Amino acid sequence: QYERALEAANKKLETAHARQGKLTASLAEASARNADLKTKVAAATTQYEAFRRKLGDADSVTLAAKANLDALSQEYAESSAEVKKLEGQLAANTKSLQNNADAVTKARTNLNQAQAALKQTEAQIKATTDKLARMQSAWTKSGETLTAFGTKCAAVSTAMSKVGKGMTIALTTPLLALGTAAIKASVDFESAFTGVRKTVDASEQEYERLSDAVKQMSTELATSSGAIAEVMANAGQLGIQNDYLVEFTRTMIDLGNSTDIAAGEAATAIAQFANVTHMAQSDIGRFGASLVDLGNNYATTESAIMHMATRLAAAGSQVGLSQSQILGFATALSSVGLEAEAGGTAFSKAMIQMQVAVETGNDSLTDFARVSGLTEQAFKDLWNSNPAGAIEAFIVGLSRMDEQGVSSIVTLEEMGFSEVRLRDTLMRATNATQLFASAQETANRAWSENTALTSEASKRYATTESRLKNLKNTAVLAAQRIGDDLNPTVQKLIDGANGLLEKFMSLDEEQRMMIIKLAALAAAAG
Known part of the structure; x- marks a missing residue:
């Protein structure tokens, strides 16, 4: 299917x-x-x-x-x-x-x-x-032996009960509490990590590596191991390769803790952006760094930039823009108050029309070149070598139309940009030409440096609140490891429980009563 x-x-x-x-x-x-x-x-x-x-x-x-x-x-x-x-x-x-x-x-x-x-x-x-193949039982034989042994044990049960009270208070109750907490922590993580096993096709050795990475991140990123495992499972479902799962997950958790985008939302949006623009999965961290740096330095938010970039992704990739250049334009457009659905769609149409003009050499090429202050050949050469530069040249040229005594609105009408949203988008862009150039420079620099997200997240993790969460998660990790050691025993008990009950009911009444007496003796001993 x-x-x-x-x-x-x-x-x-x-x-x-x-x-x-x-x-x-x-x-x-x-x-x-x-x-x-x-x-x-x-x-x-x-x-x-x-x-x-x-x-x-x-x-x-x-x-x-x-x-x-x-x-x-x-x-x-x-x-x-x-x-x-x-x-x-x-x-x-x-x-x-x-x-x-x-x-x-x-x-x-x-x-x-x-x-x-x-x-x-x-x-x-x-x-x-x-x-099931390995399960064997010797309950009947054990029952006969226990009958004889129970008679001997009855004589010492009274004395043992006195000692048992002290053992219960001093040892049994604390150890039981610790064991219960440890097993619960282990079981909870096992359940959470099942999501990763469902969406990621890997060997047991790889699963162990991923599991260890999730647990370790929980002690560093102020996020529970269950929440981290959920993001990793989402990453597997979105097609992130096994080699990049840990890096992708850490980046999404950092974004969730440092920006207004939730980790799960960031994972879905960025993975889809990567698919549309053919972005290498090794560049996910650079994408996050550019996104955070742009959100910190312009009048917009990371979520607004991400939504706009998603809208621009298909057209931007088709005309030859890099991922960082798409982020730069998304930042500039969202910073002048444009919504992703309207502004992103309109700006995409403008980019496609520029590409069509360059490829076909129609009258629109003359208009784009004239507004940009270039010859047709110069505009065509600029577009082929640097599409982002050609787009900026057109926006800057359009902003100067009024200075030359020519209405920019009339110019857009003559060029066929009669749609209200498209014209409004370009007019807002002309009022922020320096913003467009600056956003491009910031996006490209942050992409190259690849430090902004790490720096922003480090500030968050240095707070007292985050350190307390990390301390709590470290304690949970310790409990998980104890629980992991106990889990094989618990699994064996669970596997054999139904069989044991059936065998118990098949014994005669005398044998069943002897087992019950032994259980009472064990309880008295603590």
């Missing part, structure tokens, strides 16, 4: 990619034809005006030139409409690409989870079968 879903999602994604290529080629062809018709219309207009001035409106030559001009104008109008139609289809297909990429990610996650659950179930069945 899940494999079929993944296969279907992949086919849809491949279809969207193929359609993207066809649409881009068709748009390039239509734009070239449109440009040729535009030149012909201009030439026909010049010819018609010349004949009209020289021969008059009624002359047959003038009328023929007029008819030719009308035909070319009609053909040019139809060609222009075709170009706009193709541009719209290309933009819609780009959105479909992102949706299909999300669907592939979800299908792959479901498949991984199902495979892990199947493997866990098979392992549990095998373990249970092995234990």
Whole structure:
């Protein structure tokens, strides 16, 4: 079922990619034809005006030139409409690409989870079968021996009860309490770590390494081992590779403790961002460092930046932006009050239109270059080498339109940016040109240094509250280790409990009463 879903999602994604290529080629062809018709219309207009001035409106030559001009104008109008139609289809297909990429990610996650659950179930069945095969009992023989032994023990039971009271107070009760707490701590962690076993396909040696890492992190990150295991299980479900599970989990816990993003929410958002932008999993820590540094230095929050970056991810990756550059633009846009759904979608459309203009060389390329203060070739070269720089150049150029006596709003209308959200997004951007440049510089620097998140988290973990949590978690870890030592014995008792009860009930009454007397003797001894 899940494999079929993944296969279907992949086919849809491949279809969207193929359609993207066809649409881009068709748009390039239509734009070239449109440009040729535009030149012909201009030439026909010049010819018609010349004949009209020289021969008059009624002359047959003038009328023929007029008819030719009308035909070319009609053909040019139809060609222009075709170009706009193709541009719209290309933009819609780009959105479909992102949706299909999300669907592939979800299908792959479901498949991984199902495979892990199947493997866990098979392992549990095998373990249970092995234990049942090893269970043997000698209860009947033991019962006969206990009957004779019980007679001898009855004589000393009274004396033992006196000693037992003292042992109960001094030793039994404290040891029982410690054992109970230790076993509970061990069982609780075992239950929490089961989530990791369900979503992560690993060997027992790898599970042991991951388990030890979770326990150790609980003593350093002021977070319970159960909560850390839950984040690691989520990471496995999201497709994080085994080699990066510990680093990814630590980064998410640090973000949860240092920012306004919960660790689980951060794990889902960042993993999806990584899938869409093809970010290396070894760069997860750098992503977190950039996110924190940007949140600390601009009028926005880490959660707002993350939501905006998620919206920009597909288009940003398609036009060639790096992950840090996408974060920089997300910071600038969220800092001027734009919401992710509206602002992110609008800015993505603008980037796609720039790319289409560069790839097809249509009239929009002339407009983008003119507003940016560059020649068409210079803008094209800048876009191909540094898309972020080309976007910034356009925003800066647009901000200077009013200084040149040209309305920036009218300029956007003439360029086809008539959608209200798109125009509002670009206008807000023009009012914060320095912010865009600064956010890019901060994002790239923080990515390179890779220290901001560690530094921010260290401040949090140095507080008295965090140190007390770490102390508590260290005590829990000690109890877990004691409980781990006791667990094999507890497991054996659990495995044999049903069999023991059945054998007990199969004994005769005299044997059962003797066992009960022995139990009473043990209780009296403490």
